[in-house]
Amino acid sequence: MEATNGKVTAIDHVAPIDDDRKVSPSSSASPVNAEPEVIGMTALDEIDKPGFFAYLKTKNFYLLILLGQILALCITGTNTFSSLLSTVPFSIPAFQTLWNYILLNIIYTSYTLYKYGWKKYVHLIKHDAWKYIILAFLDVEGNYFTVLAYRYTTILSAQLINFWAIVMVVLISFIFLHVRYHPMQIVGILVCIGGVGILFGSDRITQGSGFGGVTGGNQLKGDLFALVGATFYGMSNVAEEFLVSKRPLYEVVGQLGFWGMFIDGAMTGIFDRPQYKFSVWNDGKVGGYLTGYTLCLLIFYSGAPVLFRLSSAAFFNISLLTGNFWGTVIGVKLFHLHIHWMYPIAFVCIMVGHVVYYFGKSVLGEARKPWLGRNQERGVNGIGTARRVVEGGNQLPV
Template identity: 30%
Template sequence: MECRGCCNWLKNHESLCSVLFTLFLGQIISFTLATTSFAASYLATRGVDAPVTQSFFTYLGLTSIYGSIMLFRRKKLLVPWYYYALLAFVDVQGNFLCIKAFQYTSITSVTLFDCWTIVWVMILTWVFLGTRYNVWQYIGAATCVVGLCFALLSDARIGGGGGSRPLFGDFLVTVATLFYALSNVGEEFCVKQKDIVEVISMLGVFGMLVSICQITLFERHNLEAIEWSTDIILVFAGFAVGTCLFYSLLPLILKLSGATLFNLSILTSDMWAVIIRILFYHEEVNWLYYVSFAIVVMGLVIYCKTENKSEPIKIDVDGHSSIQYEVLGEESLESRDGSFRP
């Protein structure tokens, strides 16, 4: 009996340590999201309009780190390359639109409207992956939408949201979340192949190639117009380091805790954004934003309190093999995950 009691005590404390460690990682990611958002916002205030270039250095870092590991392994890809090319394309567009939004709206609005990704992910997983949600999950998602409407109302008021064209900026973020959702669902599928290093490295490689093409076609003149200085270069570097850290830590925390605790943890990134806006920009935050944030938190808690599982389905990858893919309702919350959300 004493031995069994000791074993139970050790298991309970081990579980507690694991939860605390996961929460710690969640706060690191949360703070990383807020700081990268601040970096993007700071560059926008300095007149730097080069969103694709900012993302390029992120993909370059991922390629350098994880691509080197892939070359050392010399293994064949578990997922065809064109899947990764499509995944990287939508990921780049999501980053482009989200960073572009900082030219028009505030850091608080960008971080809050990023929650739209959850709604898009629910729709996409329901249509393409056959995931079914229960009534409480729909109620939770609907509550989040109501909260986002309050944020939209805040930005519609004079001086409420900050930025030159806050409503247009909110629109850009909303469209960006659709691309993020497409990226999330695709990455969720690819991660099921059990090789996270391959997913991150290929996302980096093809993301870098797509970014080079877009920079060459659309962003050359913007780069020439930038008045480069030490602080701008340092912010570019900090942005790249922060987003690379985000991409690297994300799979670890999802493996340790799942998407539920992850999404609850990164909710604090919105409050970090409020602190940054008050301390660095000396701006007042409209009271409707706090109401909006509280409603979104309540909606996410309602959603996360339920768990919905569906039967495994087979997906044909390359015409020769099929993959056993199990969709979990909890995992469909991978909303602010495999893509950068500044």
């Protein structure tokens, strides 16, 4: 990368493939690992202007907040359907998520094959499958232990999962991706965690009236499962953020679904076998609950990569903190819960943390990834990426 007097100028670079345009065949190599054409690039420093409120004035900030709340509602939906399934009773952790991976594979792998063709898809499998197997394993285990946690405990485990996932994401991003957090980002995270603390306090006051009404005798087991699930979630979130910043979204999600289908299928065959005979299969509600659970996950897995590109795994996780509030709102209707007066305060506190998190960030916020180079030359041009700004001129990523 050329620099003149400390300022980056327009440069030529080797560009990764664009995930929004059809990949043209190459006689020398597959587009998966080939060196595409050399193109000109506008220096990001000329576009990514700093300012204390710079990012808060962009449309992407509000899009980010909206997308984060949609994903939080999706997670709330999956937790609700899991709770409903446990009342049937029907509780087979790996089996519940298997259908999501099958759907992701059908939708996104089919589109990947359309874009790449069989030859290039086989090349992808041969050279990059190991990355996606690791991602799928982390994701499957995160889902498995989270479902187990909700079987044994109440909303307290949801708070524990969210809190520990944030800790894991921040640590892993700092160590392996060299992400350096702005002081206001740390403050924003702490404000959000403070909101979770208010939720925790209100739940203790109301004697843990969460979904399922599980007794405290299983609380320790549920919390341990929650910690394990959150650890896997944290690792998978960072891995997915890294991969979708460098590869097309449809490739990453398709490979996650493809390998997740096999890993999850093996797990349900090995670990869930005793649960099959104790679960109720002839109740019509089971099919409806499983369908709702799967559709919520499908929307979640489709939207999460866009949020990873626009922001980060850290912001992704603090966005999900509001899921506890939405879960209680739904629980008022379905499980006859009562909203404690501290819940709205906690919700406002978490949303304030979202805003504080982006104080002092430049125009592109976190779309500009440190591991992709000064001008994002090692990134992919796709929805939500700063690379799109580089090649599209003075435009926002979306």
